[in-house]
Amino acid sequence: MGSTTDSTGPVAMQRPADDPGPMSPVPHRVVGRRVETGDVTTLSLVPVTGDAWRFLPGQFNMLTAYGVGEAAISVCSSRREVGPLRHTVRDVGPVTAALCRSTVGDIVGVRGPFGTSWGVDDKLLATGDVVVVAGGIGLAPLRGAIDDLVYRTDAAGGRVFVVSGAREPAQVIFADDLEAWKRDGAVVAMTVDMAPTGWRGHVGLVTSVLGEIDFDPSTSSALICGPEIMMRLTARALVDRGIDPGRIRVSLERNMQCGLGWCGHCQLGPFLLCRDGPVLPYAGAVAQLLSERER
Amino acid sequence: MMRPVAELVASHPLFAGLPEDTTAEIAACARNVAFLPGELVLAEGQPADTLFLVRRGRVAIEIHAPDRGSIVVETVGPGGAVGWSWMFPPYRWQFDARALGPVGAVAIDATCLRAKADADDALGRLLVTRVAGVLLQRLQATRIRLLDLYGTDRAR
Numbered sequence: 535m536g537s538t539t540d541s542t543g544p545v546a547m548q549r550p551a552d553d554p555g556p557m558s559p560v561p562h563r564v565v566g567r568r569v570e571t572g573d574v575t576t577l578s579l580v581p582v583t584g585d586a587w588r589f590l591p592g593q594f595n596m597l598t599a600y601g602v603g604e605a606a607i608s609v610c611s612s613r614r615e616v617g618p619l620r621h622t623v624r625d626v627g628p629v630t631a632a633l634c635r636s637t638v639g640d641i642v643g644v645r646g647p648f649g650t651s652w653g654v655d656d657k658l659l660a661t662g663d664v665v666v667v668a669g670g671i672g673l674a675p676l677r678g679a680i681d682d683l684v685y686r687t688d689a690a691g692g693r694v695f696v697v698s699g700a701r702e703p704a705q706v707i708f709a710d711d712l713e714a715w716k717r718d719g720a721v722v723a724m725t726v727d728m729a730p731t732g733w734r735g736h737v738g739l740v741t742s743v744l745g746e747i748d749f750d751p752s753t754s755s756a757l758i759c760g761p762e763i764m765m766r767l768t769a770r771a772l773v774d775r776g777i778d779p780g781r782i783r784v785s786l787e788r789n790m791q792c793g794l795g796w797c798g799h800c801q802l803g804p805f806l807l808c809r810d811g812p813v814l815p816y817a818g819a820v821a822q823l824l825s826e827r828e829r
Numbered sequence: 830m831m832r833p834v835a836e837l838v839a840s841h842p843l844f845a846g847l848p849e850d851t852t853a854e855i856a857a858c859a860r861n862v863a864f865l866p867g868e869l870v871l872a873e874g875q876p877a878d879t880l881f882l883v884r885r886g887r888v889a890i891e892i893h894a895p896d897r898g899s900i901v902v903e904t905v906g907p908g909g910a911v912g913w914s915w916m917f918p919p920y921r922w923q924f925d926a927r928a929l930g931p932v933g934a935v936a937i938d939a940t941c942l943r944a945k946a947d948a949d950d951a952l953g954r955l956l957v958t959r960v961a962g963v964l965l966q967r968l969q970a971t972r973i974r975l976l977d978l979y980g981t982d983r984a985r
Contacts, residue, residue, distance in 0.1 A: 670979030701979040727974045729901040734929055737889070737904045739970045745842075746906040761978040 559643025578618035590651030591678030598643025599632035606790035608675035622674035648793035652679040659691035662753025669760020699740040751776030779817035858941035864928035877914035886932030915939030
């Protein structure tokens with residue numbers, strides 16, 4: 535039985551009655567494929583039998599390219615989207631290359647969903663602004679959370695700020711979503727490391743953009759996902775700006791394999807990230823671990 | 830209604846929190862300026878004679894290459910400052926700076942500011958400390974960008 539968690543703790547997930555167990559991939563059919571950038575592809579998957587699985591934004595699935603291997607990939611669907619589960623994959627090795635090559639009609643194995651979520655609910659915004667900072671493909675695990683925040687059921691409360699960094703404009707994923715969130719009330723800022731001629735947006739680190747947006751740090755929360763150095767620097771910049779470290783959440787990744795906290799490959803200090811993470815509060819042990827050199 | 834330039838200088842992050850008489854000294858060298866979209870704020874190779882405190886809009890720091898046109902290396906928005914080459918000889922701009930949209934800024938005459946710093950050691954030290962703080966941030970940010978963090982390190 536797969537498991538998930540929300541802000542109140544573990545929640546049992548509904549799996550098919552003939553569930554073969556959490557280590558057996560469940561066949562899913564690729565029903566959609568979108569190339570986001572040169573090496574990033576989004577796959578839309580539906581179970582060959584049964585209904586699409588439930589998930590919480592921030593959780594991940596283990597995707598199997600049959601005959602090649604398995605990789606941990608975050609669910610990037612929005613909970614408003616009914617139907618296929620979407621996963622955005624960057625081609626960084628044999629498994630992810632095979633997943634990215636999948637075409638509509640192909641079968642991909644899915645185990646999950648695993649791990650913790652961003653814990654986005656109306657209460658989060660009721661306490662103040664929410665600053666979401668994404669780096670590169672780190673926007674994918676945040677997509678569902680941002681969608682929940684922008685299209686929340688309770689219109690009262692704080693504002694939503696989305697700061698997204700990319701290497702260059704051609705590497706920006708979910709450009710349509712960024713536009714839609716902006717149109718629907720979020721403050722959205724894109725920044726790139728390298729700009730081609732004609733680029734009119736920000737050029738620089740995401741931290742340089744944070745200084746230009748007017749969130750209220752005394753009551754704000756923050757969600758950060760991206761390369762670990764970027765998350766470390768961003769979290770420190772937000773704390774320097776006045777956000778309580780306890781209100782900052784980061785998504786950490788190590789060598790996720792079983793997804794259940796059994797094998798220990800994803801251990802980081804006291805955490806088994808596939809089970810205790812990937813989303814963790816920055817305060818305390820995580821802030822310390824992010825600054826430590828691994829041996 | 831335009832705020833007095835002394836108030837603008839005092840409220841800019843580069844000089845925030847300084848004693849009023851100090852910001853008044855700096856403001857004595859300052860004036861309000863505005864740039865149209867696409868207008869050059871400063872040009873590579875020209876004498877570096879001004880420190881710009883950006884109040885609104887965004888300025889692109891760029892350099893021209895014959896085969897690539899203008900390459901933007903960084904942008905500076907409200908609360909940032911543009912132009913540091915006035916601090917050290919040969920007082921010549923190393924990059925272009927261009928308004929990406931309508932830009933409002935406070936322009937501080939560098940010759941005037943250097944003269945005041947030369948005459949007042951405390952002001953000079955304070956100026957160097959504040960400017961060095963910004964330059965350190967820029968240097969650190971540039972080093973991080975050199976790492977190409979968004980390269981190919983993550984699959985998800």
